[in-house]
Amino acid sequence: MTMQHAPNENFNASHYYSRELDEHSEVLSQTRKTMLEPFSQWVDMCYESIRSGGKILFFGNGGSAADAQHLATELTVRFKDNRPAIPALALTTDTSTLTAIGNDLGFDALFERQIEAIASPKDVVVAITTSGKSPNIIKGIKKANEIGVKTVGLTGKGGGDLHSICDLLLVVPSDTTARIQEMHITLGQMLCGALEQKLGYVDG
Numbered sequence: 001m002t003m004q005h006a007p008n009e010n011f012n013a014s015h016y017y018s019r020e021l022d023e024h025s026e027v028l029s030q031t032r033k034t035m036l037e038p039f040s041q042w043v044d045m046c047y048e049s050i051r052s053g054g055k056i057l058f059f060g061n062g063g064s065a066a067d068a069q070h071l072a073t074e075l076t077v078r079f080k081d082n083r084p085a086i087p088a089l090a091l092t093t094d095t096s097t098l099t100a101i102g103n104d105l106g107f108d109a110l111f112e113r114q115i116e117a118i119a120s121p122k123d124v125v126v127a128i129t130t131s132g133k134s135p136n137i138i139k140g141i142k143k144a145n146e147i148g149v150k151t152v153g154l155t156g157k158g159g160g161d162l163h164s165i166c167d168l169l170l171v172v173p174s175d176t177t178a179r180i181q182e183m184h185i186t187l188g189q190m191l192c193g194a195l196e197q198k199l200g201y202v203d204g
Helices: 013-034 036-051 063-076 095-104 107-118 135-147 177-198
Strands: 056-060 088-090 124-128 150-155 168-171
Touching: 013 177, 036 056, 036 124, 036 150, 036 168, 036 177, 056 063, 056 107, 056 135, 063 088, 063 124, 063 177, 095 107, 107 135, 124 135, 135 150, 150 177
Parallel strands: 056 088, 056 124, 124 150, 150 168
Antiparallel strands: none
16 A cells, blocks of 8 residues: 655755755765775775785675675776776676575575685675675675685774674764765775776876
8 A cells, every 4th residue: 555645845955955965075074084094904905905816896785786886897897097907796796696595595695605605815805884784794794704805894874783893894974874875985986096096007
């Protein structure tokens, strides 16, 4: 049964527009103040992985799954200019694998199983989660830790349950899902640009 809602006759698009951008600007400002050190460590970790023959594995749910695919594509294809491919993969794109794991092992095993199958100690896994509490994310990170893979959590809302299980945590200083996701894709694209430059593939 479809719920009926009365239109909000008092909605003001101008006020909404300004309020959303003001919040975005504030979260961006706080991110700038707090994220330099972990971002630099993230770049170095991924650089060392690629230089040693490893790859970067991204994963997440929902909007974060879309970010995982987006960032893996930027690295394997190009971000700024044409250059050698940077090995990266999103664990959110193989529908046969995803549905088989979900059906046979349960949704919580979605990333854990893939990491068990394809990750190596030379790799870096990047878990993207706004809450830091998704069971399939946590199980994926724990499996990576068992294998000896470097683990990065890209999150918000204080970091959730990731503090004790990730080698590196980038916590966007916000509790608003949309603002966290906006910073995630910004930081992720900055990672792509930084790796292109640090690897010597493009000029700064």
